[in-house]
Amino acid sequence: MKNFITTGITVFCTIIFISCEKREPSNVIEESKFYASFNGETQTKATTQFTNGNKATIYGYSAGANVTSATPVSGTPVDATCGPAGLLTPTTPVFLPKGSYDFYSVSLNNGNSPNMTFSSGVSGQLSNGIDYLWAKCVNIAQGGTASFTYNHKAVGIEINVTPGTGISNLTVTSISITPATPAANSKMNLSSGSIGESNSVGAMTPISLSGQQGKYIMLPLSSIGINIELTVNATIGGTAVTAKKYSASIPAQAYSSGYYYTINLTVSSTALQFSGALVDDWTNQTITGISLTEQ
Helix, strand or coil: HHHHHHHHHHHHHHHHHHHHHHHHHCCCCCCCCCEEEEEECCCCCCEEECCCEEEEEEEEEEEECCCCCCCCCCCCEEEECCCHHEEEECCCCCEECCEEEEEEEECCCCCCCCCCCCEEEEECCCCCCCCCEEEEEEEEEECCCEEEEEEEEEEEEEEEECCCEEEEEEEEEEEEEEEECCCCCCCCEECCCCCCCEECCCCECCCCEECCCEEECCCCCEEEEEEEEEEEEECCEHHHHHHEEEEEEEEEEEEECEEEEEEEEEECCCCCCEEEEEEEECCCCCCCCCEEEEE
16 A cells, blocks of 8 residues: 555656646747857968957847848847957847847957947948958857857958169168048948948058068958058168158059958169069959059
8 A cells, every 4th residue: 555655656746747847938048159260361261269358249130130121139239258269258148039040240350349330231431440350150049159250351451572683781661552542332231241342542541561561451442543652771782772762553453352462562773663462362363564663
C-alpha cells in the first residue's frame, strides 16, 4: 500500500511538472550580441580586429524590412564600444522578441560616436577627412550574434614622392590637393553604405604628411580633375634648394565610394614625373595621362 501511494505521488508530481513546462511562455526575449572586425588593409584583403575603444552605432530592423520606410526596432539605434576580441558592447543591452532581424552599423573608425541620423534610409550631409565605416548582418535570429565586418566607404588618397635622377637629400615639406566639395548628395545610404558623389572640388587643402608620403580621406567625387601641389627641399645637380614647388593635374576621373587611390610621383630637376598609380579596394585600376610641371 505504501509503495502504491509513493508511486501515485511521483506520477502526480511529474504531471504537474510537465504541465508547468507547457505553460512557460514561448516568446522569450533574449539579448542580442555584436562583434566587429573590418577590412582595414589595402593589398591584403584579410579582415582585422576592430580597434579597442572604437565606437559604432547599431541599427536594427525586422528581417527583410525596407530601411527607406521601416522603423528601427525598439532599443536601436544604439551606440556601442569595441572591447577585447572585437566584442561590441551597446550602451544599453538590445533585447528583442522572437523573430529574425537585419542589423546595420556605422563607425568613424575612432573613439567618437558617429552621431549620424538616417531619415528614410539616408544620412545627413557628410564631411571630408572622416573615415566612414559601414557593415550589415542580415537574418539574425532573436538572441543571436551579429558579426559585423566593416568596410571603408569614403575615398582614400595616397601620394608617394620619390627622387629622380640628379636629385638627392629629398625632403617633402608639404602636399596639398583640391578635394571633393561636400554636396547635397554627399550622404550615406544605410542599406548599402555607399556615399553619393560630389561634382566639384574645393580649394587647395594640406593633407597629412609622413616622410615622402601624403594621405587624405575625402568624399566620393564624380569625373573631375584633382590638382596636387607639393613643396620640397632637395639637392638638385649638386645645388641645395629649399621650398621648391611643383604642381600636378590629374585628368578627370571618378573617385568612388570605398576605393583607395595611390598616386606615385617622381621629382626631377625641372618637373614631377608621373610614375604610376593604383586604385585599391580599401580593385585595381590605372590613372594615366597626368601633366606635371615645376612652379
